[in-house]
Amino acid sequence: MIRLCLLKSIKYTTLTVALSVVFLFWVGLTTSHEIAITDKNVQETIKVYPDMINVDGDRFRTVAKSPTIARKVIYYARFESLSQKRAIINSSKPLLLSINGERRMISPATNMNQFDMRDYYQHQKIYETFSIGTITTIHPVNKLSLIDIIHMVRFQFDRYCDGLPKTLRIYSMGLISGNRENDFFTEMTGAQQLGLLHIFSISGMHVYYFLTILDQVLTLLGIGDRYKAIVKLCCLGGYFIFSGGSPGLLRAVVMAGIVIVSQLLGFKMSQLSALSLTLIVNLFLLPEAIFMMSVQLSYGLAFGLIASSKMTYLRQTVLLNLLSLPILLFHLYEWHVLSLAVNLMVLPLFGRTIFPLVIFGLLFGLVSSKLVIPVEWVLMAFNRSLNMVGRLPGMIVFGKPQLVVVLLMLGLTLIIMIHSKKRVRGYKIILAGLYLVTFIWIHFPIHGEVSMFDVGQGDSFLIRTPFNQSVTIIDTGGKVTFNQQQWQRGTENYQANRISINYLKSIGISRIDNICISHQDADHCGDLPAFIKELKIKRIIIPLGMDQNPGFVKRLSGKDPATVVMPVNDEFRVGGLPLIIFHPYQPGKGENHDSEVLGGRFGGLNWLFTGDLDRQGEMDTLQRHPSLRTDVIKVGHHGSRTSSDPAFISQIQPKIALISAGRHNRYHHPNEETLTTLKREHIRVLNTQKSGMVRYVYRNNNGFFESMLGHNEGKNE
Numbered sequence: 001m002i003r004l005c006l007l008k009s010i011k012y013t014t015l016t017v018a019l020s021v022v023f024l025f026w027v028g029l030t031t032s033h034e035i036a037i038t039d040k041n042v043q044e045t046i047k048v049y050p051d052m053i054n055v056d057g058d059r060f061r062t063v064a065k066s067p068t069i070a071r072k073v074i075y076y077a078r079f080e081s082l083s084q085k086r087a088i089i090n091s092s093k094p095l096l097l098s099i100n101g102e103r104r105m106i107s108p109a110t111n112m113n114q115f116d117m118r119d120y121y122q123h124q125k126i127y128e129t130f131s132i133g134t135i136t137t138i139h140p141v142n143k144l145s146l147i148d149i150i151h152m153v154r155f156q157f158d159r160y161c162d163g164l165p166k167t168l169r170i171y172s173m174g175l176i177s178g179n180r181e182n183d184f185f186t187e188m189t190g191a192q193q194l195g196l197l198h199i200f201s202i203s204g205m206h207v208y209y210f211l212t213i214l215d216q217v218l219t220l221l222g223i224g225d226r227y228k229a230i231v232k233l234c235c236l237g238g239y240f241i242f243s244g245g246s247p248g249l250l251r252a253v254v255m256a257g258i259v260i261v262s263q264l265l266g267f268k269m270s271q272l273s274a275l276s277l278t279l280i281v282n283l284f285l286l287p288e289a290i291f292m293m294s295v296q297l298s299y300g301l302a303f304g305l306i307a308s309s310k311m312t313y314l315r316q317t318v319l320l321n322l323l324s325l326p327i328l329l330f331h332l333y334e335w336h337v338l339s340l341a342v343n344l345m346v347l348p349l350f351g352r353t354i355f356p357l358v359i360f361g362l363l364f365g366l367v368s369s370k371l372v373i374p375v376e377w378v379l380m381a382f383n384r385s386l387n388m389v390g391r392l393p394g395m396i397v398f399g400k401p402q403l404v405v406v407l408l409m410l411g412l413t414l415i416i417m418i419h420s421k422k423r424v425r426g427y428k429i430i431l432a433g434l435y436l437v438t439f440i441w442i443h444f445p446i447h448g449e450v451s452m453f454d455v456g457q458g459d460s461f462l463i464r465t466p467f468n469q470s471v472t473i474i475d476t477g478g479k480v481t482f483n484q485q486q487w488q489r490g491t492e493n494y495q496a497n498r499i500s501i502n503y504l505k506s507i508g509i510s511r512i513d514n515i516c517i518s519h520q521d522a523d524h525c526g527d528l529p530a531f532i533k534e535l536k537i538k539r540i541i542i543p544l545g546m547d548q549n550p551g552f553v554k555r556l557s558g559k560d561p562a563t564v565v566m567p568v569n570d571e572f573r574v575g576g577l578p579l580i581i582f583h584p585y586q587p588g589k590g591e592n593h594d595s596e597v598l599g600g601r602f603g604g605l606n607w608l609f610t611g612d613l614d615r616q617g618e619m620d621t622l623q624r625h626p627s628l629r630t631d632v633i634k635v636g637h638h639g640s641r642t643s644s645d646p647a648f649i650s651q652i653q654p655k656i657a658l659i660s661a662g663r664h665n666r667y668h669h670p671n672e673e674t675l676t677t678l679k680r681e682h683i684r685v686l687n688t689q690k691s692g693m694v695r696y697v698y699r700n701n702n703g704f705f706e707s708m709l710g711h712n713e714g715k716n717e
Contacts, residue, residue, distance in 0.1 A: 017281075027287050031125075042130070044068050045098045046075065047141060048088075049151040051158060055089055056182065063126065066103075073103065074121065077132035084135065092155055093140040094148050103134040108453040110512075110692030111334075111499050111707050113400060113506035123288040124247060150241045154179075157242075157321065160365070165376035167383055168361045173457065175358055178244035190386030193395060195328060195339040199350055209254040209355060210239055228265040233257055247286055248294030251302065254278045262439040271306045275299070293331040295322055296472065300410075319417045322431075326409035329398050335504040337394035342386070354382060379716025391562050399442035401509030404555050408434060440509040444468060450602050450632075450696040453477065453500045454688040454708070457662030457669070458523035460500050461601065461609060463578065464509070466699065470578050472514040474598060474609050476500070478526015494530035501534050503693075511536040514577050516598060518611025519543060520552045520590030528555045537563045541577065543585030543596045544569040552590055568596070578602075581622045582628065583613060590636065593617045599630065608652065610636040610643070618648040632656045635678070639670020639687075648675050656705075658694065659687040 004013050046064045058079050066073040077099075079085040086156030088095065090124070109116035113177050121127070154177050161172045170187055173179040186354045191197050191531055214235055218420060221367045239631045240253045255278040264270040269277075279299060283291065290297045304323045308316040321340050329335060364371035401409070439601045441526040455458040455477030463472040476496055504512075512535055515524045531537065537560070544567045546552055556565065566574065570585045579600040588594030595611030608630040610618070618636065622628060635652040638661040655677050661669040670687065678685055686694045692708030 023283065023287075026284060031287070032368055032614070038102060038483070041100060042068065042103050042104050043098075045096055045101040048075075048095045049096055049148070050089075050091055050094065050157075051151050051155040051177075051179070053089060053502075055085075056084070059697065060085075060088065066128075066130070069128070070104075072126045072131045074106070074126060075099075076129060076133055077101075080135070084138075086710045087138055092152055092159075093144070094151065096137075096139045096141055097134050098137040099130075099132045101131050103128050103130045105129075108709070109130060109686070111503060112693055112695070112708060113503050114693075115498050116501070119291070119302055123238070123292050124286065125288075126678075127298075138692055145278045146238075147241060150238055153474075154242050161362075163369075164361070164365055165372060167379040168358065168376050171354075171358045171379055174186075175355065177242065177361070178246060178249070187383065188386075188387065190383070190390030193390035194342045195324075195338050196346060196386065198344065199347070199521040205351060205355075206243070207236075207239070207249075207256050211236075226264065229260050230461075232260050236260075245296065245441060247289040247292055247707065248288070248298045249482060250282060250286065251295065251298045254281050254411070255302070270546055271309075272303075275302055275306065279445065293327060296327050300324060300327060304417065313348075314344065315348065319413070322413045323410070324419065326401070326406045328411070329401055330406045333400050333502075333508075334395060334510075336390065336394060338389060338392060353454075355378070358628060395510075397505050397508055398439060399512035401438050401442070404435065405438050438665055445507070447697055447699045448602060449698070450607060451503075452634070452658050452660055452686075452688065452694045453503070454692045455495060455499055455523075455527075455660065457665045458526075459518065459611070459634070459638075459660050460496070460527075461505070461634070462500070463600070464507075465578060465602075468509065470514075470576065471504075471509055471512050472587060473500070473512055473531070474516045475518050475524040475611070476515070476527040478522045478524065478528075480526070482523045494527045496527035496530045497534065500527075501530060504535065511533075511538070513538045514541055514574070515539070516541045516577075516579070516596060517546070517552075518541075518609070519592060519594055520546060520549055521592070521612065524611065525552065525555060529558060532556070532559045532563070536560070539563070539574070539577075540565045541574060541596070542567055543588060543590055543594045544586045545584075545594070546590035549590050576620045579609075582608075582625055583617060584621075585624060592642075595636075597621055599628070603696060603703035604701035605631040606633075606697070607632045607704070609634040612637040612640075612643070614642050615645040615648070618643065618645050622648060622651055628652055630654050630660065635659045635670070635674065638665075638667070639674045640667065641671040641673045642672045644677055646680075649677055649683070651682055654681075657683045659685060659689075661687065661689055663689050 004016060007013075044067055046066065048064050050064050052062050052064070060077055060079065062075050063072055064075055065071065079088070105127060106118040106121055108118045114628050126282075144152075160175055161169045161177075164172060166183075167187070170184055174184060185192065188197070204256070211232060214232060215228065215338045218231060222230070236253050236257055242250060244250060255274050255469065258267065258274050258277055262274070264481050280565075282295075282657050290299075301320060301321055301667040304320045305316075309320055311319070318340065321343055325335065357378060361372050361375035361379070364375060393411050409431065412427050412434070418429065419427075446466055448466045449462065451464075453462070457480065458477035459475040460477040461474040464470070479495065488689065504510075512531070514526070515531060515537055517528065517540065519525075528540075538560070540556070540563060542552070542565065546700070547565060547567045559565075564574075567587075568574065568581055569587075570581050570583055572581055574581075579598040582597065582599055583597035584594050592612040593614050593616065593619065595609065595613040596615055597617075598609045600607055606629065608628075610633065613621070627650075630652050631654060633649075633652065633656075635657050639659045659670050675685070684707065686707065688694065691710050694705060694707045696703050696705050696706075
């Protein structure tokens with residue numbers, strides 16, 4: 001709009017307005033409107049591509065086109081047997097699966113700043129999930145299309161990579177076919193921490209290499225420029241499908257195609273014009289994709305390369321890192337101080353050495369497995385170096401800046417990039433000041449909070465006092481696993497990484513003063529290893545006697561030696577803990593009746609956290625602390641009938657009850673008897689099943705409740 005105002009051209013303004021009207025009409029026509037309808041007992045037959053099946057233990061997930069609603073849907077299922085699993089994952093041909101199950105809208109994120117799967121897929125025009133109940137028939141597709149063949153080639157390529165040494169396999173699949181297996185992120189920790197994952201995402205660099213190799217082959221075959229251009233265009237479309245067809249790759253493929261077409265038609269197009277036209281095409285094809293981090297980085301860095309093309313390599317790299325930094329902070333919340341230096345060294349090395357080495361390793365593997373060993377050594381040394389540097393001190397948990405601040409950061413960086421060195425000194429000072437003020441604002445908030453995370457069937461709470469003077473976690477959540485055969489076991493992952501830990505980083509927290517574990521059950525402390533790995537912890541406070549429990553002690557195996565483990569009972573007073581310990585009073589193994597009961601006053605309200613304490617334990621606690629009263633209670637054992645004794649609830653007189661329980665859980669928590677008890681006492685219930693994450697945000701003695709899936713629940717005066 002600023003550009004149009006400065007041009008003062010009626011022609012360009014009219015053209016832009018007309019194109020904008022067409023664009024808005026097109027988006028309104030092609031974007032699906034969310035309809036909260038659940039279709040049960042749906043029967044259909046879907047085509048599943050072998051390279052698109054993601055397997056984890058006895059579960060699998062795939063994206064396929066639904067013949068019922070004529071658009072892509074995410075399909076989830078459990079393998080019914082090992083033989084069925086083998087039949088599906090070992091087929092090199094596309095399969096026709098006759099299925100029945102339940103189709104529903106993709107669930108939204110239920111915690112603040114949690115990765116929102118619904119948004120992620122809606123940006124790609126995918127709106128529904130299908131939970132497969134049974135697979136009735138499995139048949140291979142006999143009549144193959146060109147797209148089917150491309151998917152089969154990708155599957156065979158990935159199978160070939162499975163036989164390569166580990167590091168070469170990860171690099172080959174990540175850089176060529178775009179497939180990241182379950183061990184990708186565990187092996188690439190250094191690349192993640194140093195902000196280098198973008199070079200492992202198939203993008204413009206990979207398309208450039210692909211077209212360069214193709215051009216040289218076609219030249220050797222003596223094919224003319226016109227026919228070379230046509231072949232390149234066809235191969236670009238095939239490569240887009242082969243490499244996974246990600247929205248981030250669409251920019252590189254479309255831009256390369258536009259340049260090839262312009263050369264074919266005999267007119268010269270500047271890089272900036274090609275990028276601008278690519279953005280217009282992208283907005284018509286996938287308008288919401290511009291909200292995705294990969295797409296933002298793709299366009300931002302492509303524009304940055306064009307704008308800084310005449311600069312020295314050092315200045316260009318610094319400015320490109322500055323350009324990507326606000327985007328990374330908005331989505332990932334942290335940045336390593338060594339990332340700039342590593343980028344300066346790694347980017348040229350990667351393009352000139354690592355990527356070609358991966359290509360040679362793939363070719364050598366076709367000849368002899370021994371020839372790939374030197375390639376594996378080099379790649380392993382490179383990857384270990386990145387991981388070693390990534391472990392060095394320097395990771396800054398910045399937090400999530402507001403969108404308007406991100407736009408200001410990007411705007412100032414672009415001004416610095418475009419204008420001459422002499423004219424940008426003031427802008428550099430403003431930009432540095434903006435980063436500093438934002439950092440201080442995030443890390444020293446004037447308000448405090450008590451938050452109940454939605455961790456499904458489990459417990460996890462955050463208590464944070466104003467200015468982050470004290471940060472306490474009560475329980476970590478975690479998954480309860482039952483006896484499984486070997487083939488049913490999936491990769492170990494901690495949901496805390498994407499829920500509670502992710503939230504902590506988004507508000508600038510990298511250090512926890514206290515982690516209080518109520519008892520040994522996995523749904524209360526199963527994700528403790530993730531906290532130990534990701535954050536600095538001063539104290540871990542557990543019920544007396546639980547330090548003798550081998551199962552729990554195993555969860556502490558990776559803790560920092562400086563982290564103190566404190567077994568406590570109700571006679572302990574822990575300095576720096578903003579809570580009083582009311583239970584246990586005897587040593588135990590850490591079972592439900594040994595649960596740690598904690599109470600404190602925040603924002604003018606008294607709070608009580610009871611873990612999974614049973615009814616007998618509740619009455620024992622009242623006997624030892626007869627004057628115990630509270631305004632807010634965390635209902636014991638997720639609302640089970642084994643807790644919340646009516647006499648206990650009546651005597652402590654809570655006004656608000658918090659229940660943390662999983663949706664559609666097998667235990668049917670919360671129990672109707674417990675809800676009746678709470679209703680009889682006129683206690684307002686906030687349940688993660690309906691509200692998602694619940695926060696009480698306070699300042700001094702005033703505060704208000706807010707929930708992720710609802711509105712503010714009223715103010716406490």
